[in-house]
Amino acid sequence: MLHALELLWQNAPLLLDGLWATLGIAAAATFFSIIGGALLGMMRASWNNAIVQAAARAYLELFRVIPILVWLFVFFFAVPAASSLDISGTLAAVTVFSLWGASEMSDIVRGALKTIPQAQYDAGRAIGLSGAQLHLRVILPQAVRRMLPGAINLVTRIIKTTSLVVIVGVVDVVKRSQQIIERTKEPFVLYAFLLLLFFALCHPLSRLSRRLEKRFN
Amino acid sequence: MTTTANAPVLIDAACVTKFYDTRKALDNVSLAIHAKEVVVILGPSGCGKSTFLRCLNGLETVQAGSIRFHGRDLARPGTDWRPVRQRIGMVFQSYELFPHLSVRDNLLLGPVHVQKRPRAEALRQAEGLLERVGLADRLDSFPRQLSGGQKQRIAIVRALSMNPEVMLFDEVTAALDPEMVREVLDVILGLARNGMTMVIVTHEMGFARAVADRIVFMDEGRICETNTPVKFFTAPDTDRAKRFLSRFLY
Numbered sequence: 001m002l003h004a005l006e007l008l009w010q011n012a013p014l015l016l017d018g019l020w021a022t023l024g025i026a027a028a029a030t031f032f033s034i035i036g037g038a039l040l041g042m043m044r045a046s047w048n049n050a051i052v053q054a055a056a057r058a059y060l061e062l063f064r065v066i067p068i069l070v071w072l073f074v075f076f077f078a079v080p081a082a083s084s085l086d087i088s089g090t091l092a093a094v095t096v097f098s099l100w101g102a103s104e105m106s107d108i109v110r111g112a113l114k115t116i117p118q119a120q121y122d123a124g125r126a127i128g129l130s131g132a133q134l135h136l137r138v139i140l141p142q143a144v145r146r147m148l149p150g151a152i153n154l155v156t157r158i159i160k161t162t163s164l165v166v167i168v169g170v171v172d173v174v175k176r177s178q179q180i181i182e183r184t185k186e187p188f189v190l191y192a193f194l195l196l197l198f199f200a201l202c203h204p205l206s207r208l209s210r211r212l213e214k215r216f217n
Numbered sequence: 218m219t220t221t222a223n224a225p226v227l228i229d230a231a232c233v234t235k236f237y238d239t240r241k242a243l244d245n246v247s248l249a250i251h252a253k254e255v256v257v258i259l260g261p262s263g264c265g266k267s268t269f270l271r272c273l274n275g276l277e278t279v280q281a282g283s284i285r286f287h288g289r290d291l292a293r294p295g296t297d298w299r300p301v302r303q304r305i306g307m308v309f310q311s312y313e314l315f316p317h318l319s320v321r322d323n324l325l326l327g328p329v330h331v332q333k334r335p336r337a338e339a340l341r342q343a344e345g346l347l348e349r350v351g352l353a354d355r356l357d358s359f360p361r362q363l364s365g366g367q368k369q370r371i372a373i374v375r376a377l378s379m380n381p382e383v384m385l386f387d388e389v390t391a392a393l394d395p396e397m398v399r400e401v402l403d404v405i406l407g408l409a410r411n412g413m414t415m416v417i418v419t420h421e422m423g424f425a426r427a428v429a430d431r432i433v434f435m436d437e438g439r440i441c442e443t444n445t446p447v448k449f450f451t452a453p454d455t456d457r458a459k460r461f462l463s464r465f466l467y
């Protein structure tokens with residue numbers, strides 16, 4: 001045990017460096033997922049244009065049926081090859097996780113907005129609220145409560161799925177651990193560390209999500 | 218309750234026609250509402266009562282006709298309804314309090330954020346109105362902690378706190394348990410006594426008779442009969458109204 005801690009302590013700078021990469025990608029993807037998902041979700045909930053709706057559905061379906069791994073390849077290898085754009089592994093990762101997260105988030109947002117009865121809109125308008133006031137003060141505050149559990153769950157999924165970035169050359173905490181294993185031949189210690197790390201990152205979020213879900217039901 | 222036929226016309230709806238897609242919900246409805254008048258609209262389910270009320274404050278658009286209010290025709294496209302809605306309050310069957318806001322914030326939302334009145338003054342008024350409906354101690358409650366009758370009285374106060382000139386009531390007791398109907402109707406009767414102009418849709422016949430200056434009977438999107446409450450309930454002019462009323466007798 002002491003030996004394990006010592007090993008981790010000695011390699012702490014490397015592991016922290018990897019952890020920052022992991023968290024950085026997850027945080028950026030979460031940020032863009034929330035913004036993109038909110039916009040797309042509101043659009044899907046209220047813009048009844050056949051083309052808009054079909055385009056949104058196609059986008060969602062693409063990310064539902066094609067594995068994230070494949071999308072990473074697309075943005076890291078295929079897009080640069082086809083367009084002469086230079087896309088780093090990190091940029092590819094943030095792009096893919098943001099696009100995927102936004103598609104999932106838009107479902108959560110749309111679902112929550114659809115649960116707000118039409119009569120709440122009427123009641124808000126009947127006291128003279130403007131469209132922006134109606135959404136900011138009446139509709140969204142109610143909808144956000146219903147979005148929170150799903151949104152938090154999505155964040156845990158994003159954090160877990162970041163481990164895929166290894167394949168596009170990003171050195172995240174998983175990759176760092178593998179490098180240390182190669183050098184020290186201590187797979188058990190490092191995999192145990194990864195297990196505990198992801199558990200510590202995701203379990204509190206998962207519990208929070210379940211608590212909120214219960215509270216709103 | 219009072220003679221109002223000579224009072225000035227506040228809302229003048231003329232030949233209002235409204236379609237939902239191809240279905241005609243209002244067919245040439247003309248009704249002038251005088252200041253301080255209490256008009257009660259009766260009629261079978263689906264005859265267009267709610268639709269008519271909703272047209273008066275722009276929750277529905279009309280396809281033909283005019284709605285004159287303070288010299289302007291609201292039925293024209295491009296009407297800015299927000300100032301109008303501050304002067305025409307509406308109360309719904311299902312209360313529609315904002316569940317995430319306390320009673321205080323429900324009552325202040327319009328006065329403070331729409332009318333930009335000082336918060337302290339709006340709060341004082343809200344407290345006075347709550348007192349009048351017997352809910353002075355409920356300022357900090359949330360809607361979920363209130364009974365249906367209490368919620369509906371708060372909803373009435375929410376509309377009143379905008380200082381409207383006209384109030385529209387759409388079957389405001391229809392969702393209530395019988396023992397709570399009275400407390401809400403009493404509030405509306407109180408408003409009538411104080412000279413509030415009101416258009417009321419209700420299925421409470423006794424209340425309609427007691428509160429109305431004029432009964433408007435609708436059927437299939439049209440106004441079928443307009444009469445005084447006494448005449449309407451004792452000897453209505455039209456057969457349709459007779460048939461309608463007979464369904465309320467046992």
Ligand SMILES: Nc1ncnc2c1ncn2[C@@H]1O[C@H](COP(=O)(O)OP(=O)(O)OP(=O)(O)O)[C@@H](O)[C@H]1O
Pocket residue numbers: 237240241242260261262263264265266267268269
């Ligand atoms: N949003 C809507 N879309 C399509 N049709 C509607 C809509 N709202 C009402 N209608 C139709 O318009 C007609 C008038 O409806 P309205 O709700 O005004 O009747 P009502 O007199 O208020 O009935 P009730 O006593 O049941 O409340 C009905 O035939 C109804 O089916």
Ligand SMILES: [Mg+2]
Pocket residue numbers: 266267268387388
């Ligand atoms: Mg109705």
